Amino acid sequence: MRQTLTELYEARVTAGQLHADAAQHALLGPLEELRLWLEENANRRVGLFAGLFARPIQPPKGVYLWGGVGRGKSMLMDLFTAATDIAQKRRVHFHAFMQDIHRGMHAARQQGVEDPLGPVAEAVIRDVRLLALDEMQITDITDAMIVGRLFEKLLAAGVVIVTTSNRPPQDLYKTGLNRQLFLPFIAMLQDRLRVVELESPTDYRQHRLQGAQVYFHPARTATAEIAALWTDLTGGAPDTPLDLQVNGRRLTLPRFANGIGRATFWDLCAKPLGPGDFLAIAAAVRVLILEDIPQLSAANYNEAKRFVTLIDALYEARVRLVASAADVPERLYLEGSGSFEFERTASRLREMQAADWAG
Numbered sequence: 001m002r003q004t005l006t007e008l009y010e011a012r013v014t015a016g017q018l019h020a021d022a023a024q025h026a027l028l029g030p031l032e033e034l035r036l037w038l039e040e041n042a043n044r045r046v047g048l049f050a051g052l053f054a055r056p057i058q059p060p061k062g063v064y065l066w067g068g069v070g071r072g073k074s075m076l077m078d079l080f081t082a083a084t085d086i087a088q089k090r091r092v093h094f095h096a097f098m099q100d101i102h103r104g105m106h107a108a109r110q111q112g113v114e115d116p117l118g119p120v121a122e123a124v125i126r127d128v129r130l131l132a133l134d135e136m137q138i139t140d141i142t143d144a145m146i147v148g149r150l151f152e153k154l155l156a157a158g159v160v161i162v163t164t165s166n167r168p169p170q171d172l173y174k175t176g177l178n179r180q181l182f183l184p185f186i187a188m189l190q191d192r193l194r195v196v197e198l199e200s201p202t203d204y205r206q207h208r209l210q211g212a213q214v215y216f217h218p219a220r221t222a223t224a225e226i227a228a229l230w231t232d233l234t235g236g237a238p239d240t241p242l243d244l245q246v247n248g249r250r251l252t253l254p255r256f257a258n259g260i261g262r263a264t265f266w267d268l269c270a271k272p273l274g275p276g277d278f279l280a281i282a283a284a285v286r287v288l289i290l291e292d293i294p295q296l297s298a299a300n301y302n303e304a305k306r307f308v309t310l311i312d313a314l315y316e317a318r319v320r321l322v323a324s325a326a327d328v329p330e331r332l333y334l335e336g337s338g339s340f341e342f343e344r345t346a347s348r349l350r351e352m353q354a355a356d357w358a359g
Contacts, residue, residue, distance in 0.1 A: 003083075004028075004032055005028045005031055005035065005079060005080060005083055006025070006028045006029070006032065008079060008083060009024070009025065009028055009079065018075070021072060022200075023071070023198055023199050023200040024071075024072045024075075024076060024198065024200060027065070027076055027196060027198065028076075030063070030196070031063065031076065031080045031162075033060070034060055034062070034063065034160065034162070035080060035083060035084045037059065037060055038084050038086055038129065039084065039085050039086060041057060041059070042086040042087075042088070042129065057158070058158075060160070061192060061193055061194045062160045062161040062162050062163070062192070062193045062194070063162045063163070063193060063194050063196060064136075064163055064165065064169060064189055064193040064194065064196065065077065065162070065163070065164045065165070065196050065198055066164065066165045066166065066167060066168050066169075066195070066196070066197055066198070067166070067197050067198035067200065068166065068200075071198045071199075071200040072198065072200060073134075073164035073165075073198055074134050074135070074164055074258065074259065077132050077134060077162055077163075077164055078091065078132075080132075080162065081130065081162070084130060086129055086130060088128050088129040088130070089128065089129065089130040089131075089132070090127070090128045090130070090131055090132065091132040091134070092131075092132070092133060092134070093133075093134045093135055093242075093256070093258070093259060094133045094135050094136045094137065094163070095135070095242055095244065095256075095284050096240065096242060096256070097133055098143050098146075098147070099243045101117075101120055101146065101150065102142070102146075102243075102245070104119070104120035104123065105117060105120055105146075108120060117149055117150060117153075120150075121150055121153040121154065124154060124159070125153070125154060125157040128159055129158075129159060129160065130159075130160050130162070131154065131159055131160070131161050131162070132162045133161065133162070133163040133164070134163070134164050134258070134259065135164060135165065135166070135259050135284075135286075136163045136164065136165040136172070137165060137166065137167070137172070137283055137284070138172050138173045138176070138182075139279075139280060139283045140244070140245045140246070140280070141176060141177045141178065142248075143245070144173050144176055144179075144181075144182045144185075145181065145182075147185060148182065148185035148188065151189075151192075152188065155188075155192050161193060163193070168197070169189040169190050169195060170186055170190075172185075172186060172189075213225065214229075214320070214321065214322045214323070214352075214353055215321075215322075215323050215324075215325070215329075215349070215353045216323070216324040217324070217325050217326065217327050217328055218325075218326055218327070219291060219292050219293065219324035219325055219326060222291075222324040226289060226291060226322065226324055229289065229322055230260070230262060230289060233258070233260045233287055234257040234258045234260050235258060237257040237258050238257065239255040239256055239257035239262070240255075240256060240257070241254055241255065241256065242256035242261065242284065244277075244280045244281065246277050246280045247276060251273070251277050251280060251281070253267075253281060253284070253285070254267050256284075259286040259287070260285065260286065260288075260289065261281065261284070261285035261287070261288045262288075262289040262291070263288070263289075263290060263291070264291045264292045265290060265291065265292050265293045265294060265303070265307065266292065266303075268281075268290070268306070268310060269303045269304075269306040269307045269310065270303055273306060274306075274309070275309055275313065278306075278309055278310045278312075278313035278314075279313050279317075281310075281313070282313040282314050282316070282317035282319050283317065285319060286319065286320065287319065287320040287321075287322060288314060288319055288320070288321055288322070289322040289323075290310075290322070290323045290324075291323070291324045292324060292325075293307070293323060293324065293325035293326060293332065294325075294326050295326045295327065295332060295333075296332050296342070297333065297334070297335055297336045297339075298335070298336030298337055298338075299336075301336065301337060301338060304333060304338060304342070305338065307345070308338075308342065308345045311345050311348055311349060312345075312348075314352075315351075320352075321349075321352050323349070329345070329346035329347075329349035329350050330346045330350075332346065333345075333346070
């Protein structure tokens with residue numbers, strides 16, 4: 001017999017997979033209504049595709065679910081998406097989705113298409129009735145200028161959008177360049193999606209790392225522990241590289257799944273990256289697993305400087321760090337120019353290991 005979202009949620013609580021949370025529970029009813037509509041209308045044409053003489057079926061509003069990190073937004077969206085019994089659905093991290101959009105637009109330009117967004121949007125509309133986007137956060141002006149037109153096309157065609165974010169719509173792209181051009185998109189989100197705050201007082205992401213070791217040394221002994229944390233935090237989801245656009249350049253995070261990034265020290269600190277790159281990474285991930293931090297000295301001064309900048313970016317953004325290194329923070333940089341300045345970084349690395357850090 002088909003179970004409701006509430007029954008599925010309560011079964012997970014009973015099984016010890018979830019903690020009962022009143023704020024999460026309150027959202028199950030509205031999501032169930034949306035699920036039922038999608039299943040009942042899975043084979044009917046909606047929006048612009050209702051047909052010339054058919055009365056268009058207007059889908060209900062989607063959901064913009066926002067709240068603090070670790071409150072269970074992604075879990076609720078995944079529960080809803082997995083339980084919605086339609087074939088034309090897609091669940092994807094927002095950054096990965098926009099990465100696909102950029103790739104499609106580039107291909108369309110190569111073919112001489114005047115408006116490259118048109119065929120890309122049409123492909124999404126053809127394949128998707130439910131689009132679930134995790135972790136909407138817009139930091140790049142290119143994304144900011146595209147996303148409004150894209151959502152307008154998707155919503156007009158009857159695509160139901162459910163998205164999560166750490167911030168309310170009015171705070172998206174808050175200090176971005178030419179933000180006034182982005183404001184109509186915010187108004188559209190507030191009009192076309194049901195904006196709901198998840199007000200749970202508990203950070204469940206912190207609970208996953210509560211009491212867990214998050215800094216390992218020496219690095220060579222930590223392979224199994226890092227792999228276990230990666231599997232636990234990502235839920236075993238397959239990972240892909242994440243491409244970020246930073247000032248017209250492409251920055252690639254080698255491994256990414258469910259908001260968790262993974263890279264080696266050399267992936268990020270041996271390349272000519274700067275503060276803007278590390279800020280983009282900090283904005284895109286909830287947790288960063290950084291492996292193989294070496295002993296630092298004058299011999300790798302440039303790499304050490306980038307490492308300091310990376311840690312500053314993660315610290316300021318309150319991103320959880322899981323790291324493997326050659327030694328404890330205080331003994332990573334013992335000699336050479338910059339060793340005195342590194343004391344602050346060592347202090348931050350030590351602080352970021354605390355169970356309640358970023359709570």
